[in-house]
Amino acid sequence: MSKPLRPTSSVRLGQLLARVRAGLGQGAVRRRRLRQGGTERLEVRTLLTAPVIGNFAGTTGYVENAPTQPIDADATINDSDSPDFDGGQMVVRITANASSFDRLEIISQGNAAGQIGVAGNQVSFGGVPIATFDGGTGSTRLAINFNGNASVAAVEKLLRQVGFKYLSDIESLAPRTLQVTLSDGDGFTSATATKTVSVISVNDVPSIGGFDGTLETSEGIRQDLVHGVQIFDADKSNYDGGQLVFTITQNGEVGDQLMVNQSDGLSVQGNQVFYRGQQFATFTGGDAAHPLVFSLNQYAFGNAMQKLLNRIHFLNDSDAPSTAERTVKLEFSDGDGGVAEPQFRNIRIAPINDNPRIANFLGTLDYQQFTPPKLLDYNATVVDPDETNFDGGQLIVRISENAATGDRVSILPEAAGAGKITISGNEVSFGGVVIGTFNGGTPGAPLVVTFNANSNSASVQRTLQRIGFSNNVFDHFDPPSGPRTIKVTLSDGDGGQSSVVSKTVVVDPVNEPTVINQFAGRVTYTAGGPAKLIDYDATISDPDGGLPVGDPMGEIIVRYTQFSEAGDRLTIASEGTGAGKVQVDSATSQVYFGGLLIGRYDQGSGSSRLRIVFNADATQAAIQRVLQRISYFSVSDTPSTTPRQLAVTFKDSLGTSSKPVYKTIDIAT
Structure with a gap:
């Protein structure tokens, strides 16, 4: 680089040359005399050079979540004609593949001789302030502005203490390209030095939270085993190859079951588990002798896993379960070698009166309006292992959806005889013996059969089999429309209550044209x-x-x-x-x-x-x-x-x- 200087008429040529040499050094200028007519002209050119950044090249590795690491601890600075960098600036920037989680930082060593120290936005060398800085977040450049204390040695040490850090567990593995430039405060800027930082991913170990304590449940009750439990794994987007395992490790017995609750987007087909239509796991086992093991694929994302984890149910369907406290162990591996610490939860089962169960009451019944009543389901069954009678129990049949004014549910009597249902007034008999009374049967009043001490499983079952549906009323204000849902429940008189069973009745209405x-x-x-x-x-x-x-x-x-x-x-x-x-x-x-x-x-x-x-x-x-x-x-x-x-x-x-x-x-x- 050179700068032409010209004397004024009031300055002698010798004086001008002395001044230039005094300011720039004896070797910093050269002169050439030129004569034009009677005038002598002095041409002076400066020999100052730009700073040079050395050994800042190649690739360095950075391990995810490690402390800030120097970008190049062997970098050098050379500027032979400047004793300091007063007014100069060092700029470090990520020019390719920057992430919002990237950081460019100055690593503070302390205030001892030869050390770089950082306090706020102030940088010192050997305890003496040499610069201020700003930026360094994401793609924003790190700018370091020097004062008159910034010697070549101080600036070189500072460059070696410029570091890179990546804050996220969600890997952005594309290599970063870093570039550094340095200006000396005298108008000269170095060539750009380039370095590549390769981010190295490390698999984080998963953990499980909230699976502890004791679950209090009762015989025959299907209950959440895992509610409010969470898997923590900061760096996984899916758990391909991982496993989720539930094992009954203590006091398990026949009747203990672990199963998936199909709800809220979670469904099961065979041994496959789906979330919102996408299969993400298969499973085996699920009883006292066989752990419930879910094997995960590439679609086992966090939301699907969280849904599955909180939809595991425990059920003991034995009529006389042991009261010994069960222990369930939960284990999880993420598919990349990360294994969570096992977690344990106890289960305490209280034997209770078994609920009656209604089975084979399902499907759809087609009914033509204005035809005789039609049996809802003559194959329905009733089972209650611990009941000798249903004294005080009730069979309730209600039209729960799309009921029309003319809809009726009623008991359809048979010819008298053994095992037959007959009606007299509001009394219902089985084999000639009164077993209860009934009322209702309209959309606003469900059919309720209340049983006495003469009732048993056989008579209650036959009563259910003789429930029929009809609609023989044409109501222009409330015409038959839409499939009816008939819901049935049964209580045994001792606090036991069946699950609700449903039947769909499709009514073909009659409507003649005007x-x-x-x-x-x-x-x-x-x-x-x-x-x-x-x-x-x-x-x-x-x-x-x-x-x-x-x-x-x-x-x-x-x-x-x-x-x-x-x-x-x-x-x-x-x-x-x-x-x-x-x-x-x-x-x-x-x-x-x-x-x-x-x-x-x-x-x-x-x-x-x-x-x-x-x-x-x-x-x-x-x-x-x-x-x-x-x-x-x-x-x-x-x-x-x-x-x-x-x-x-x-x-x-x-x-x-x-x-x-x-x-x-x-x-x-």
Whole structure:
């Protein structure tokens, strides 16, 4: 590098040269005299050089989560023409693959001679402040700004103490590229020195928390074994090749079971475990003699594992379990050599009265409305190993979903005889002996059979087998709709309660279409004249015994089937607000009958249909009167005389449409 200097007219050439040498050193300048005419010109060029960074190259390794490690402890600084770096700056930056968890830091040694010390953003060498710094987080450069105390030795020592650190357990293993530049404060900057840092991953040992203490449970109760337990493994995104193992290590016996609770996105098919549809584990075992072992694959992510861990249930289904306290050991390996310390939980089982059990009450029953009652499930069974009778117990049958007004559940009696169910009043008998009483059986009141001391498992089972379903009521306000869910529970009179069992009943409702009568023939409209009623004596009827209602409850649709033109109009002729009168508000498209709002309409313009939608206040009389007030007119001065043919249908609230009826409109001019 060189700098040309020129003297002023007031400075002699010798004096200028002396000044330059005094400031830069005897070897820092060279001169050349030039004469131009009678003028002598002195050219002075500086020989200052930029600082040089040495031995800062190649690759260094950094072990994940280790303390801050020097990037290059052998780096050198050389600047032969500068005694200090006052005003200079060292910049260290990660130029490739930086992570937000990366840190560039100055490693503090202390304040002794030859040591780099760090206090806040101040850097010292041998206890003497030499620089301040900022940055160094993620991709942000570390900038070190020097003062007049920053000698070459101090700056070299500082560079050797610049370190790298990675804070995350979630590996970002791409090698970092680090670059360093150094300016000397005299206007010169070093060439860029480059170093690669390779991040070395170390498998963290997993741990298990919250699996301790004692689980208090009872015979026959399926209960969470692992609730609130967590696996901690900072550096794993999945546990491919790992295992989760539950072992009953003490006092296990026949009847002890470990199993997966299928819920909240967790499901089991055979020996495969799925989370939200993705298989992530297989399992074996699950009783006192065989540990429950889950073998994990690449889809065993943290959320799936946490869900599985907290969906393990313990159950003892023995009728007389031992009261000896069980011990369950939980073990976990992460698939990469990391093994958690085993954890233990005790289980204490209290023998209790066995719950009655209902079996073979499942599936779907198809039922046609208005047919005789149909047995829900004649193969249902009842078992209660420790009950001799069901005195005080109850069989409860309820319609829990989609119940309609006409739904009934009842006991269907048999011909008298051994092992047969008969009814007298509200008493139910088995083989001629009264075993209980009953009441209810409607949507609002479940069927409840209360048993006495004469009842036993056989008589209760037969009672359940004789429960039937029927619907023989047509209710337009509450028509049969949707599959019914029938739920049954049984108590034994001693505190034992069965699980709920369910049956689905699909009801095929009966709904006959509405009929439009006396709507036929022809009517003549005179061009330019008033609207013409299409059929003022039409009637409407429903074979089911009345038009269904609801909001919306049904609709009349009038459409063209042969010829129409732009000037054609289909509308409702308003007749006033009196009793039995139809009134139309054309501004709001609302229809009234006797002053009561019964629906709305879309006027048929051109080829468009006329559609009238009724609400819950539309009676059969109102709908019929609206039908009679449907009219045709044309806004054209010269309408086509081609006859128009109209088709009219009515669709009730159950979606059943009438057969179309037709009317021809002749146009007279």
